[in-house]
Amino acid sequence: MNQDNHVLFQLDGRPKVGQAIPLALQHLVAMIVGCMMPSVIIAGIAGLPDDQSVLLIQSGLFVSGIATLLQLYPLFKTIGAGLPIIFGVSFAYVPVMSSIVGSADIATLMGAQLIGSLAAIAFGVFLKKLRRFFPAVVTGTVVVTIGLSLYPTAINYMAGGTGSIAGYGAWQNWLVAIITLVIVMFFQFYTKGFWRLSAILFGIIAGYLVAFFMGIVDFSGLQDVKAFELPQILPFGIKFEGSAIATMAVMFIVNSVQVMGEVAATTSGAMDRMPTDKEFSGGVVGNGFSSLIGSALGGLPTSTFGQNVGIVTSTRIINKFVLALTAIFMLVAGFVPGFARVLMTVPNCVLGGATLGVFATITMTGIRLLVGKGLTPRKMSIVGISIALGVGICSVPEALSLAPEWVQSVFGSSAVVISTIVAIVLNLVLPKEKEVASPANQTLK
Numbered sequence: 258m259n260q261d262n263h264v265l266f267q268l269d270g271r272p273k274v275g276q277a278i279p280l281a282l283q284h285l286v287a288m289i290v291g292c293m294m295p296s297v298i299i300a301g302i303a304g305l306p307d308d309q310s311v312l313l314i315q316s317g318l319f320v321s322g323i324a325t326l327l328q329l330y331p332l333f334k335t336i337g338a339g340l341p342i343i344f345g346v347s348f349a350y351v352p353v354m355s356s357i358v359g360s361a362d363i364a365t366l367m368g369a370q371l372i373g374s375l376a377a378i379a380f381g382v383f384l385k386k387l388r389r390f391f392p393a394v395v396t397g398t399v400v401v402t403i404g405l406s407l408y409p410t411a412i413n414y415m416a417g418g419t420g421s422i423a424g425y426g427a428w429q430n431w432l433v434a435i436i437t438l439v440i441v442m443f444f445q446f447y448t449k450g451f452w453r454l455s456a457i458l459f460g461i462i463a464g465y466l467v468a469f470f471m472g473i474v475d476f477s478g479l480q481d482v483k484a485f486e487l488p489q490i491l492p493f494g495i496k497f498e499g500s501a502i503a504t505m506a507v508m509f510i511v512n513s514v515q516v517m518g519e520v521a522a523t524t525s526g527a528m529d530r531m532p533t534d535k536e537f538s539g540g541v542v543g544n545g546f547s548s549l550i551g552s553a554l555g556g557l558p559t560s561t562f563g564q565n566v567g568i569v570t571s572t573r574i575i576n577k578f579v580l581a582l583t584a585i586f587m588l589v590a591g592f593v594p595g596f597a598r599v600l601m602t603v604p605n606c607v608l609g610g611a612t613l614g615v616f617a618t619i620t621m622t623g624i625r626l627l628v629g630k631g632l633t634p635r636k637m638s639i640v641g642i643s644i645a646l647g648v649g650i651c652s653v654p655e656a657l658s659l660a661p662e663w664v665q666s667v668f669g670s671s672a673v674v675i676s677t678i679v680a681i682v683l684n685l686v687l688p689k690e691k692e693v694a695s696p697a698n699q700t701l702k
Contacts, residue, residue, distance in 0.1 A: 265574045268341065268528075272576055280574060281582035284343055286455045288562045292321050292345035292587070294612055295557055298410060299351070299366075301418060301605070303358040311594050312492055312555060313363075319488050319591030320556030321345035324547030325584035329577045331539055338532070338540035341575040342523055343583060344547065347560035348615065349515060352406035353508045353671045354557065357501045364494035365501050371552035372497070373505035377545030380513050384538045391514045394636050395680045397626030398643045399511050402676040404620025405648055411616050414609030429471055430606035437464030437610030445614070457611050464607035473604050483594045492555040507674045509548070512560050513541045518626075519561035526570030563622070635690045639683045647676030 264270040265280070296317045300310035324344035331337030357366045380387060415434035417425040424430065441460030444452055452459070468474050520540045524532045532540075540561075548558040569575060590596050627640055650656055654669040668675055 265576045265579065268575050268577055270576060271578055277576070277579045277582055280579045281586065284565050284568060284580060284583040285586050286458055288343055288345050288565050289587075289590075290457050290461060290611070291348065291562065291564070291615060292318065294608060295346045295348055295351050295354075297603075297608065298414070299354050299358055299363075299557065302355050303363045303366075305363065309363075309493070312486075312489070313557070315486065315591050315594060315596075316488055316492070316551070316554050316556035317346040317591075318556075318587050318596075320547060320551040320554060321559055322584045322587035322591060323550060324544065324559040325587065326581060327543045327547055328540065329581055329584070331543065332546075335535075335539055335542060336546050337543035338520055338536045340520065340523055340532070340536060340540070341527070341569050341577055341580050342520065342540070343562045343565035343580060344544065344559045345562050345587070346557045347512065348407065348612075348619065349403050349512050349560055350505075350508055350558045351410060352403065352673055353504055355410065356671055357504070361498060361501060362496070364496040365498050366505075367491075367493055367495045367552045367555070368497040369501040369505035370548060370558055371495065372502045373509035374545045374548035374552060374558070376506040377509040377513050377548065378542050380510050381538045381541030381543075381545060384513075384517075384541060385534050388517075390681055390685075391517075392684065393626050393629065394639050395677070395684055396514050396518060397623045398640050398680040399514065399673065399677050400623030400626060401620055401640070402623075402644055402647050402673050403511075404616055404618075404623060405644070406651070406672045407616040407619065408613075411609050411613040414605045415613065416606070416609070418605040424473075429473060430604075433464055433468045433471065433473070433604065434606040434610035434613075436467050437461065437607050438613055440464065441611055441614055457615065460611045461603060461607055464610055465603055468604045468607055473606075474602055475604075476602055485592055486594050488554045488591065490553060495552070504671050504674055507677060508671070509545065509558070511673060511677050512558070513544070516540050516544050516561050519563060519566050522563075522566050523569055526566075527573045527575050563618075633690050635687055638687065639680055642683060643676040643680040644672075646679050647672035647674075650675055 264272045265276065293314050296314040297310070300313050305313065321344060325342070327337040328340065328342045328344055329337070331339050354366055357369060415431060417427060417430040437460045440463045441456050444456035444459050448456075465474065517537055517540070520532050520537060524530050524536070544559055544561075551557060551559065627636065650669060651672040654665070657665045657669045660668075
């Protein structure tokens with residue numbers, strides 16, 4: 258191995274730009290679609306006009322670049338983990354954000370995000386004392402519930418958007434969505450390397466072409482596109498509403514647990530060690546800080562991207578300069594409105610077909626966390642009851658119709674909030690199971 262290549266496997270150091278750019282683009286391709294899709298989904302649910310939808314996407318890309326740079330090069334040596342991790346706008350918040358903008362507006366979401374990000378920062382500061390409340394059984398339950406909560410969003414998009422728009426449920430939408438899904442799965446299971454990592458991107462491109470030839474792509478939004486636009490301060494305004502704040506604060510704490518898991522996966526998989534308490538804390542605080550910036554600039558909450566963690570752990574290329582280039586590409590995309598405008602022409606059915614597998618992966622990741630050390634009766638009770646109450650109540654929100662309005666808003670709109678609280682409580686109150694010695698190790702008396 259020559260010296261140039263050796264630098265790529267070091268955290269610090271400066272590889273040649275010609276070496277770093279393709280590796281940075283690989284990270285960008287793996288995450289860019291997933292980074293933009295939450296903004297597209299929330300813009301649609303909120304009913305934002307095209308110019309504001311584009312601004313929401315741009316702001317998300319810009320904030321994602323800032324979030325990644327903070328994790329690579331911590332501010333004040335405490336805001337950020339100092340590890341090779343990519344951060345971007347996260348799908349995990351979509352169920353909670355959807356309920357907030359569906360019942361209120363985007364300004365209320367930004368207010369809830371601001372307070373929620375402060376909760377994440379506080380959690381990171383006191384992380385060492387709080388970690389015992391979030392063992393694998395709680396984390397896994399939360400991740401499974403997040404995945405399950407996202408399925409209705411994917412199905413709605415596969416059918417064409419929402420039940421209120423023209424053409425919802427048309428066979429053309431379902432055909433394009435299924436073709437997109439099949440192509441994504443083909444690249445995931447029958448290709449390798451760059452092609453496999455870019456499966457979602459290629460699925461969207463193929464689905465877009467099919468939709469174009471079927472006449473369901475709308476180019477009207479591409480008129481009068483600006484070449485360059487700076488981020489704005491509070492572009493959507495900001496409002497503070499109690500139930501939205503409470504729901505988002507819980508979600509930020511939940512997501513902080515996910516951040517901890519991804520940080521541990523990065524160091525153990527690519528650096529052969531577990532993270533230090535400082536790295537754990539810095540990662541969570543940094544994510545809260547970048548989401549705080551997002552609430553001011555109109556960008557949605559950020560989190561770690563598992564696909565990029567996978568790239569780092571599989572290649573063991575941990576050089577921070579490579580990932581910094583990825584962050585710079587995200588910042589540049591955040592200044593170019595045309596980039597977001599083109600994305601807005603992608604039909605809803607294509608997005609649904611492309612993201613269904615992403616949501617399924619989230620669910621299966623949670624299941625993998627739960628079955629890692631076996632499913633004991635105690636664990637099955639915690640998981641089963643938590644998910645049953647969370648998903649069940651949100652499927653039948655009228656069950657809380659006689660409860661106070663704030664209870665309906667907090668607990669009737671997000672399965673993730675209910676499942677998280679129930680899982681934490683059950684894990685604390687249910688008796689621990691004793692380890693039973695195997696017959697081979699028992700001694701006859």
